[in-house]
Amino acid sequence: MSKKILITDPTLRDGNHAVGHKLNSESYAAYCAAAEAAGVPIVEVGHGNGLGGSSMLVGEGRLCDQEILNIARQNLSNSRLAIHVIPGFCTIKKDLSKAVGLGVDVFRIAAHCTEADVTERHMKYIRQANKEAWGILMMSHMATPEILLEEAKKMESYGAQAIVIMDSAGAQLVDDVRARIATLVNGLSIPVGFHGHNNLGMALVNSITAVQEGATILDGTIRGFGAGAGNTQLEVLVGVLHKLGFETGIDLFKILDAASMAEKELNFVAPTISAISLVSGLAGVFSGFAKPVARAAIEYGVDPREIFFNLGKRKAVAGQESLIIEVARELKRDR
Template sequence: MKSILISDPTLRDGNHAVAHQLSAKQIATYCEAADKAAVPIVEVGHGNGLGASSLQVGESKETDVVLLETAKAHLHTSKLGIHVIPGFATINRDLKRAIEIGVDVIRVASHCTEADITQRHLGYSREKGKETYGVLMMSHMASADLLVEEAQKMELYGAEGIIIMDSAGAYLPSDVTERISALVEGLSIPIGFHGHNNLGLGIANSIAAVEAGATMLDGTARGFGAGAGNAQLEVLIAVLAKMGYTTGIDLYKILDAADIAEREIMPLVPIIKSESIVSGLAGVFSGFSKHVTRISNEYKVDQRDVYFELGRRKVVAGQEDLIIEVVLDLVKRKKK
């Protein structure tokens, strides 16, 4: 049986869905449940990762220290993982402190064409003996060949595996197959996939990734995550088992963990709303959803127009300030 390594970012990607307001109590509750289910990696933090709490992308209810110390105290079998974007997270302030707290897995991420910025963070993580991966976000915005070039840089910098993120939920299974196949052929380290469900293809795309050679997958409880949410973890575990893959995760206990997550940490279970579909079609970062909704409503602009304009401008995570610019431009056009 082929083994698939599962990473669960319910407590990181899911933080987007609640404007980064997950509490220490909620972190503890879900960590206990995921640990009992033997989830290999539980990723915790602000939706945009370590050091990202800010007015621009949203302030966390809890500090990074509180989030990580709480998770560490309630994980005994599972490893504690973090998402690190250079620019948000510094080495001396953020990464060093996270390592002192005891994080086990560090995933250093960049926009899919900017792997150069990850060199120092990847090198530092490996130097400290941590399990270290490279992540290429918004990967639909690059060709398969370009993704391979960027991933090869991360491999050279010390990444022990590469995960591509469908951050906008924009992929079709054929897109995933093309990119994962190219990465498997072009690199000598494991390849992984992180799916979003804007077009209802989170599970299908994850399975396409595995069939193309990926050995790492992300999934969240009930799909709790940005926009329409992620590939639903408990469904993913069940489907992989039916296909003959092993994850080491206890099915009954991950089903229990999902029930607990729905009850304790989710105001609403993610669904595919109209704006989520448009976001996926436009290729816009799923984490923009709350910002787009709020600003569009304030200025009485059609959210769908905002998403398509953001997609046309190729706006990416960290450029949330451009949403207001796009909305105001649309208001001016409407008046003319």
């Protein structure tokens, strides 16, 4: 078992979901500087849905991608700069090429867990640009370990230098994580990682389980700042990993300082497991749907919990926000 764990911090990307993608320039600069001071190896920034994700459908960002990347690059010297890339939101000519030019170091190229094929062009473009490319499989609870391995192998063949599975809905329990990570670690020749959400209160223990099964990459956000009930809480993750004898290269006191600063400067309330977040996890629905589901429930006078369970039955995924309105209308009609 490797004793070195590579931490990626998507506070300034996943956390954008929690504030309607409205993080400002001061927030990006302040947190990048704090993460850099703490020795965080990789800092991921951007709209909650990644490069090119700003839109009326999923939420318009306060800053454009270029502004975000410029600010982050100016405040990160030792920490590597990462970006989340979902083909469909992100185009090669308009978005990827500019991000390469703006100095992004790590491109985390993501797809729904059964649709790795859509990442091929983006992955190969990044590798040809001599940049680091990771494959990200989102909503990983929706595929068996065997199917996840098939999809991960596709990404590996496209040039992915690591594979990270995301528990995007916070729906997985320990045995779910154990089976998925072990299958990937045994079936791939590249590093494997895990990105947790806390809808069922399992983010930290699932992350540690992933490491115990051979994962060497973990995601965590400061104070858990992220979609739904939030992500694996970074400063707690670092403390627990150190207690278990793992190396992260992160200074515990300085990451605790970053946590105190972030709660004030990023203008957020630390995530909790609300009733809606819990139902989202139980239904297996993307955590980022919490706010639009709440709005639709008010507009149509229906129970948001019923919306989530109906979305779960339809196997809704990120990018299908219009389905929320459709479900709310049907629930109102049927009532």
